[in-house]
Amino acid sequence: MFGVVCVLFVVLIGRLMYIEYTSGDKYEKIVLSQLEYDSTTIPYKRGDIVDSKGTVLATSVDVYNVILDAKVLNQNEDKIDSTISYVTKCFPEITEETIRTKLTEKSESQYIVLAKGVSYEEMAAFEEYADGKETKNQISGIWFEKEYTRVYPYSTLASALVGFVSAGNNGMIGLENEYNDTLNGVNGRSYGYLNSDKDLEQTVIDPENGKNIITSIDMNIQSIVEQEILNFNNALADEENNGSLNTAVLIMNPQNGEIYSMATYPTFDLSNPWDLTGLYTQEEIDAMDSNTQLDALNSLWQNFTVTHTYEPGSTFKPFTVAMGLESGALTGDETFFCDGVEKISGHEIHCVNRSGHGVETVAGALMDSCNDALMQMSYLIGGSNFYYYQRLFGFGQKTNVDLPGESRTDSLLFSEDDLSKTVNLATNSFGQNFNTTMVQLGSAFCSLVNGGNLYQPHVVTRIEDESGNVLEEINPVVEKETVSDEVSDQIKSYLRQVVESGTGKTAGVAGYDLGGKTGTAQKIPRGDGNYLVSFIGYAPQDDPEVLIYCVVDQPNVEDQAHSVYAQQIVHNILVQILPYLNIEKIEEPEGSTATAELISYGS
Numbered sequence: 001m002f003g004v005v006c007v008l009f010v011v012l013i014g015r016l017m018y019i020e021y022t023s024g025d026k027y028e029k030i031v032l033s034q035l036e037y038d039s040t041t042i043p044y045k046r047g048d049i050v051d052s053k054g055t056v057l058a059t060s061v062d063v064y065n066v067i068l069d070a071k072v073l074n075q076n077e078d079k080i081d082s083t084i085s086y087v088t089k090c091f092p093e094i095t096e097e098t099i100r101t102k103l104t105e106k107s108e109s110q111y112i113v114l115a116k117g118v119s120y121e122e123m124a125a126f127e128e129y130a131d132g133k134e135t136k137n138q139i140s141g142i143w144f145e146k147e148y149t150r151v152y153p154y155s156t157l158a159s160a161l162v163g164f165v166s167a168g169n170n171g172m173i174g175l176e177n178e179y180n181d182t183l184n185g186v187n188g189r190s191y192g193y194l195n196s197d198k199d200l201e202q203t204v205i206d207p208e209n210g211k212n213i214i215t216s217i218d219m220n221i222q223s224i225v226e227q228e229i230l231n232f233n234n235a236l237a238d239e240e241n242n243g244s245l246n247t248a249v250l251i252m253n254p255q256n257g258e259i260y261s262m263a264t265y266p267t268f269d270l271s272n273p274w275d276l277t278g279l280y281t282q283e284e285i286d287a288m289d290s291n292t293q294l295d296a297l298n299s300l301w302q303n304f305t306v307t308h309t310y311e312p313g314s315t316f317k318p319f320t321v322a323m324g325l326e327s328g329a330l331t332g333d334e335t336f337f338c339d340g341v342e343k344i345s346g347h348e349i350h351c352v353n354r355s356g357h358g359v360e361t362v363a364g365a366l367m368d369s370c371n372d373a374l375m376q377m378s379y380l381i382g383g384s385n386f387y388y389y390q391r392l393f394g395f396g397q398k399t400n401v402d403l404p405g406e407s408r409t410d411s412l413l414f415s416e417d418d419l420s421k422t423v424n425l426a427t428n429s430f431g432q433n434f435n436t437t438m439v440q441l442g443s444a445f446c447s448l449v450n451g452g453n454l455y456q457p458h459v460v461t462r463i464e465d466e467s468g469n470v471l472e473e474i475n476p477v478v479e480k481e482t483v484s485d486e487v488s489d490q491i492k493s494y495l496r497q498v499v500e501s502g503t504g505k506t507a508g509v510a511g512y513d514l515g516g517k518t519g520t521a522q523k524i525p526r527g528d529g530n531y532l533v534s535f536i537g538y539a540p541q542d543d544p545e546v547l548i549y550c551v552v553d554q555p556n557v558e559d560q561a562h563s564v565y566a567q568q569i570v571h572n573i574l575v576q577i578l579p580y581l582n583i584e585k586i587e588e589p590e591g592s593t594a595t596a597e598l599i600s601y602g603s
Helices: 002-033 070-075 075-090 098-103 120-130 174-178 219-238 280-287 292-299 313-327 363-368 371-381 382-393 421-428 437-448 485-501 564-580
Strands: 039-044 056-067 110-120 144-150 188-194 200-205 214-216 244-251 259-265 335-338 341-344 347-350 358-361 453-455 460-464 470-473 478-481 515-522 533-538 547-556
Touching: 039 470, 056 098, 056 120, 070 453, 075 098, 075 120, 120 292, 200 382, 219 244, 219 259, 219 564, 244 564, 313 363, 313 371, 313 382, 313 421, 313 437, 313 485, 313 515, 313 533, 335 371, 341 371, 347 371, 347 421, 358 363, 358 478, 363 371, 363 485, 363 515, 371 382, 371 421, 382 421, 437 453, 437 485, 437 533, 437 547, 485 515, 485 533, 515 564, 533 564, 547 564
Parallel strands: none
Antiparallel strands: 039 188, 056 110, 056 144, 188 200, 214 460, 244 259, 244 547, 335 358, 341 347, 453 478, 460 470, 515 533, 533 547
């Protein structure tokens, strides 16, 4: 029998050798596929959004999920009580009842989330506690899963511009949305299996972190702008209404299209963008259905400077004058008589001064913001020229600013045939009956004062990796040439007079040479008393380094039709940022009424 057994063993060994030789690979795959497999995602870190001076506006910090391995803890029954005690002590949000319920209901589960988003400090404190002399080896089945959460260090600062993310690192608005693919990275993975010797074969693929975007935004300027907008609205607010329906300020470098500041009111907290309590009472919010709440949030999140369209009013008048000068229809030496009204095709179109300004020069027409004189200029320019130059300046076209939600305005302009009608041409000449956006008009105005270069406005100046290596430089882009240097200088000389002696005196700052133009646009329906008032200006006069554009939509006052509300905001901002930007001072002209002090809103 011993011999028979030996022979059978020899036959068995031979058979096994044969199977291994002929079918070993096939059976190895079958066995390995049945062995335990381990896979863990290693999250990437979303890139930062940084201002021009290196201040971080948005970043991601690591947080940890507390994970219970019920299978392991149930296998170590002597450690259940001590584990529960230490976990509940370090993480008060986790209750003993929760853990014991999970151990019973999901006894074989190796992945149960007990708490999400605990800080690094909390996680480190638990691990230190678990490794203490008295507590060592008394904790089992608890581990931590690393994640990242988005943090906005300055809360409401530049909220509509910066934007925020939803679950899954999905940018919702602003730069977070526009540069979502750049800011996002690629998750890594740790994976492996137990081999036939019960050894864990593991491979780690490191995550690829997102890239950082460096912007032209200056946090100091942005802070000043937002504070002045808030001060203005607080001064005009009452129990029933905010200080305005909307207030917005755009500050740019006219020499390259970089945006220094883009601020809107009302604003919101990026750390809690779903909160409506700043605009509505809790009773009003409770009364809203889900669609109404979403509409309210979308309205709150919109970036007025990019998404809202409106009639620009008198801030468009410098463009009309430039059209005439550039086309040769005007020389600058003409005079016009303003009697306070133009009668066109049965329509009476009034000037701001209904009794008339009398004789106006080209410079005087801008200084006094005379509608009548501008209408007469448009007749000399003609519909075809007006149509051509209006589009040359970029009106009716997207600026392609690197932000989401830019509104189209092409359908909000008259066609060339429509502009052949005198009434349409006349009203367009002073900024009525067509729409624009702040970023569109601001960019076009930059070309008026920089010598004729229409730059594509942009916020991001370069893209870097996490080590600070520059991956891409975003250089200024000149879209087109709008006016000659000579016409630009002539327009600037007129705009200086607007601030020195005309309708823009409130915006002037003592010691600085600047120009600008006021705007007062009557909203539709006409006659309801609602106005959008504005001011756009630049400094210094000869070689502008900064452009500022302020719009106040329906100031909360009985008589809204005064651009002084926008001028007050501009003045108070310029008083603070012109020294900061090292703009050169001049000797103040004798008799100037400009002040270098902050002025009171509503006065």
